[in-house]
Amino acid sequence: xxxxxxxxxxxxxxxxxxxxxxxxxxxxxxxxxxxxxxxxxxxxxxxxxxxxxxxxxxxxxxxxxxxxxxxxxxxxxxxxxxxxxxxxxxxxxxxxxxxxxxxxxxxxxxxxxxxxxxxxxxxxxxxxxxxxxxxxxxxxxxxxxxxxxxxxxxxxxxxxxxxxxxxxxxxxxxxxxxxxxxxxxxxxxxxxxxxxxxxxxxxxxxxxxxxxxxxxxxxxxxxxxxxxxxxxxxxxxxxxxxxxxxxxxxxxxxxxxxxxxxxxxxxxxxxxxxxxxxxxxxxxxxxxxxxxxxxxxxxxxxxxxxxxxxxxxxxxxxxxxxxxxxxxxxxxxxxxxxxxxxxxxxxxxxxxxxxxxxxxxxxxxxxxxxxxxxxxxxxxxxxxxxxxxxxxxxxxxxxxxxxxxxxxxxxxxxxxxxxxxxxxxxxxxxxxxxxxxxxxxxxxxxxxxxxxxxxxxxxxxxxxxxxxxxxxxxxxxxxxxxxxxxxxxxxxxxxxxxxx
Ligand code: SF4
Numbered sequence: 001x002x003x004x005x006x007x008x009x010x011x012x013x014x015x016x017x018x019x020x021x022x023x024x025x026x027x028x029x030x031x032x033x034x035x036x037x038x039x040x041x042x043x044x045x046x047x048x049x050x051x052x053x054x055x056x057x058x059x060x061x062x063x064x065x066x067x068x069x070x071x072x073x074x075x076x077x078x079x080x081x082x083x084x085x086x087x088x089x090x091x092x093x094x095x096x097x098x099x100x101x102x103x104x105x106x107x108x109x110x111x112x113x114x115x116x117x118x119x120x121x122x123x124x125x126x127x128x129x130x131x132x133x134x135x136x137x138x139x140x141x142x143x144x145x146x147x148x149x150x151x152x153x154x155x156x157x158x159x160x161x162x163x164x165x166x167x168x169x170x171x172x173x174x175x176x177x178x179x180x181x182x183x184x185x186x187x188x189x190x191x192x193x194x195x196x197x198x199x200x201x202x203x204x205x206x207x208x209x210x211x212x213x214x215x216x217x218x219x220x221x222x223x224x225x226x227x228x229x230x231x232x233x234x235x236x237x238x239x240x241x242x243x244x245x246x247x248x249x250x251x252x253x254x255x256x257x258x259x260x261x262x263x264x265x266x267x268x269x270x271x272x273x274x275x276x277x278x279x280x281x282x283x284x285x286x287x288x289x290x291x292x293x294x295x296x297x298x299x300x301x302x303x304x305x306x307x308x309x310x311x312x313x314x315x316x317x318x319x320x321x322x323x324x325x326x327x328x329x330x331x332x333x334x335x336x337x338x339x340x341x342x343x344x345x346x347x348x349x350x351x352x353x354x355x356x357x358x359x360x361x362x363x364x365x366x367x368x369x370x371x372x373x374x375x376x377x378x379x380x381x382x383x384x385x386x387x388x389x390x391x392x393x394x395x396x397x398x399x400x401x402x403x404x405x406x407x408x409x410x411x412x413x414x415x416x417x418x419x420x421x422x423x424x425x426x427x428x429x430x431x432x433x434x435x436x437x438x439x440x441x442x443x444x445x446x447x448x449x450x451x452x453x454x455x456x457x458x459x460x461x462x463x464x465x466x467x468x469x470x471x472x473x474x475x476x477x478x479x480x481x482x483x484x485x486x487x488x489x490x491x492x493x494x495x496x497x498x499x500x
Contacts, residue, residue, distance in 0.1 A: 010097040013083040013190060015073050017104040017156075018132040021066050022087050023052035026479055028469055029225045029273055029309075030341065030389065035129040036107065036115035038122050041489045050482040052128070055087055055224075062087040063266060067223040067275070068156055069104040072186050074217035079187050085221065092141040100151045100193045101142070102186070107158040108133045109165065113391075113424035120425060120440035137172040146173040151193040155182040160242070160429070162202075169201065180205030181232070181246070183216050213249050218258045226263040226272040226305065230256055230297060234277040235287060236314065238345075238358035239431040240393070243277055250276075250283050253300055260304040271307040279310040279342065280317035280324060287314075287363035289321045298331040308332050310342035313388070315377035316362050318344075322380045329384035339468055344381075344388040346374055346421070349410030350403035353396055357432075371410045382417045387468070390419055392454065394447050395426040395438025404446040411453050418461055421454045452499045455490075459500065462487045 016022065020035035034051025042050070055062045065073075065085050076083035083102075086094050095101065107115050110130035119127055136142065137152075146152070154162070155178035162169055162177045169177065176199040178185050185205050192199055216232075233248035234241070263272065274297065276282060283293030301308045318325055332340050347361070348354060351370045354361060365373050381388055392407060411421055426438040443451070466483055470476035494500045 009094055011082050011084040011094055012098060012194060013076055013081055013100045013102060014091070014094050014098040015065075015069050015076075015083060015085040015102045015104070016088055016091055016136075017066055017069055018129075018136040019048075019054065019088055020052050020129045020132045021104060021106060022055045022062055024055060024064050024224050024269075025052055027225060027269065027271060029227070030469070033114060035132075036110070036112065036127050037118045038110075038115075038124045038127045040122060040124060041493065042486060044128075046482065047486075048128070050486060054089065057087050057090060060090050060093060061085065061221075064222045064224040064226075064269075066104050067219070067227045067229065069102075070219040070221055070223050071217060071229075072102060072104070072155065072182055074220045075183050075186055076190060077220055078217050081190055088136055091136075091139065095141050095145045095150070098145065098150060100153060100190060101145070102190075103136070103152065103154045103156075105133055105154055105156040105158045107161070108154075109158075109161045109168075111161050111164075111427065112158060113393075113427045114422075116427060116437070117394075117423070117425045123440075134172070137174070143173075151175045151199065153178065153186070153189055153193065153199070155179075155186070157242075166201065175199045176201060176203060178203045178205065181210055183211040184209050210247065213251055213255070216249075216251070218255060219262055222263045222266045222269075223259075226260075226266070226269065227275050227311070228256060228259045228263065228272060229275045230279070230282055231276040235281070235285070236278075236358065236360035236363065238347075238361060240357060240396070240426070240428075241430045244430055248285070253296060256297070257300060257304075260300070264304050270305045271309070272301050272305040273309050273311055274301055275311040277312050278314045278317055280313050280321065280328075287317065287320070287360075289317055289324050291321060291324045291327070294324060295327055295331065298328050302331055302334075306336040307340075308337065309340045313342040313344055313386075314361065315344050315346065315374050315381075315388075316365060318380055318386070319373050319377035320364055325380050325384045325386060329386065333385050339385040339387050341387045341389060344377075344390045346390045346410070347393045348396060348399070348403060349374070349407035350399075351406075353399060353403045356398060357396055371406065371413070374410060375413055378414055378417045378419065381419075387465075388417075388419045390414075390421045392421060392423040392450070393426050394423045394450065395442060397426070397432060397435045401444070401446055404444070404450055408446070408450050408453060411450065411457065415457060415460070418464060419457075420461065420465070421457050423451050423454050455494060456500055459487070459491060459494070 025031035110127040115127040231250040233246040237244045283290040428435040470480035
């Protein structure tokens with residue numbers, strides 16, 4: 001049955017995600033962190049409006065969708081499956097005849113580092129990201145479709161969490177979970193599901209199922225906030241990281257440009273987030289930036305977009321080539337864009353702990369110089385309008401008081417650099433899955449002091465952040481009002497608790 005807009009409502013494979021992921025966060029990806037917060041002082045509906053409003057739809061389809069979902073959609077279309085991505089709001093319009101539902105999830109139980117930290121500190125229940133995921137599975141239309149034989153396949157960065165609660169899979173009728181890069185695995189699973197064959201409860205992507213650059217499809221429809229992957233894998237091999245298990249692959253510019261052209265079809269949106277674990281290392285096989293390749297990538301990104309940002313950068317790569325960052329800034333910063341952001345993992349100020357869990361993080365420098373590397377890199381970033389959102393890990397296995405003191409000293413030394421510094425509780429991932437989770441009850445006086453210093457750092461820069469992030473125009477001013485209210489609420493609470 002074709003609807004008024006010419007869209008096939010009898011599609012075989014439907015793809016979607018819950019509300020927390022199917023949002024463009026007002027075009028400001030960083031606001032997506034709000035999805036990992038549990039209910040709090042702000043009423044839920046207002047909180048949702050501030051952080052993850054509904055994605056606009058056009059002819060019933062989301063104008064943008066999560067990049068990972070778009071990749072799976074692209075592979076299915078390349079292989080001639082009858083597949084379509086819908087927004088959670090329109091799921092009921094398409095699910096009645098669908099045979100397979102593919103769900104993308106980041107953090108289904110709220111166990112990721114950010115949500116587990118917020119949950120353990122605030123103690124007000126499950127974070128939004130987990131609540132909305134379950135809400136999607138509990139919908140009447142999904143339950144009814146399950147009763148008539150719909151198969152549900154789930155994938156995405158948070159898929160590992162299901163291993164620890166298989167009862168949840170049974171309770172919600174999830175047939176199969178893809179763990180790892182699903183670009184090739186989804187073909188096999190979709191065929192088996194459509195042929196009525198048994199599906200494995202877990203499909204671990206490894207060996208030949210890990211796609212080569214050529215096997216990774218190019219998206220066919222726009223991604224949220226123009227996010228485009230430029231490579232996968234990482235050469236630094238931190239022990240706590242899942243990405244470290246994957247091979248390094250950089251995409252050629254032609255492949256990246258094809259996706260930029262797809263995202264250029266969006267109305268009134270000319271932003272791009274270049275995604276990789278270490279953007280300054282684009283095209284490099286080691287930890288020395290391949291400067292010309294990175295600059296070519298920046299020029300290409302800027303040709304199609306007014307606003308360019310990076311998903312992640314290592315501070316060692318920033319420190320390794322100050323000229324590269326300066327030249328990137330010359331390309332990126334112009335009359336349409338005054339700064340750009342990247343997530344940066346600082347993790348600890350202790351070289352001893354670094355050596356034990358993430359010796360590669362400081363390459364090409366000596367790990368013993370870690371605090372100096374961080375300060376140098378942050379200084380270079382600050383000089384060139386690159387604003388880092390930094391993470392620390394509290395409760396790394398083997399962390400001692402002296403390590404926390406070193407981290408506190410480092411954070412204090414960074415106070416004049418415009419940045420966010422967010423401490424996250426340790427989550428046992430990567431090679432450290434046998435270690436214990438870090439719990440709020442284990443927070444020592446020193447760790448508490450570190451959390452407070454980071455909070456003060458964030459509040460100190462919050463006004464500048466809000467101005468930069470929302471811009472000086474009327475729309476920006478209006479959109480920033482709820483955020484200012486949110487920051488004031490945090491300040492009030494912090495004062496009440498005696499933190500500031
Ligand atoms: S640098 Fe980042 S992505 Fe690379 S292994 Fe370490 S934590 Fe993972």
